[in-house]
Amino acid sequence: QVQLVESGGGLVQAGDSLRLSCRASGRSFSMSPMGWFRQALGKEREFVAAISWNGGSTDYADSVKGRFTLSRDNAKNTVYLQMNSLKSEDTAVYYCAAGQTFGRIWPASYSYWGQGTQVTVSS
Numbered sequence: 001q002v003q004l005v006e007s008g009g010g011l012v013q014a015g016d017s018l019r020l021s022c023r024a025s026g027r028s029f030s031m032s033p034m035g036w037f038r039q040a041l042g043k044e045r046e047f048v049a050a051i052s053w054n055g056g057s058t059d060y061a062d063s064v065k066g067r068f069t070l071s072r073d074n075a076k077n078t079v080y081l082q083m084n085s086l087k088s089e090d091t092a093v094y095y096c097a098a099g100q101t102f103g104r105i106w107p108a109s110y111s112y113w114g115q116g117t118q119v120t121v122s123s
Contacts, residue, residue: 002026009117022096033102038092047105
């Protein structure tokens with residue numbers, strides 16, 4: 001079992017930065033590949049980024065590549081999503097998730113989810 005809690009969302013202007021955190025509890029966090037997804041109002045949940053269990057591999061959606069950076073600190077049971085050069089189209093609820101296999105882009109591939117944190121980017 002893994003419990004996930006996101007934080008760090010807020011209202012920012014286009015071009016600003018935010019860092020989202022996802023703190024996990026549960027014995028298996030350090031062995032779990034993690035992912036971030038987002039869901040804008042009226043749209044389906046979409047893949048943002050993924051990180052392997054040891055942080056050695058990352059993957060990003062084309063829409064955020066070069067602007068977002070995903071990292072993890074297993075000693076703190078926390079995953080971080082650094083978001084730079086934010087755009088209005090990044091506005092969404094952001095969710096972290098724990099899965100079994102690194103790099104999966106489909107929500108159904110992840111077993112555990114946080115409650116989400118709202119990111120709003122004004123233009």
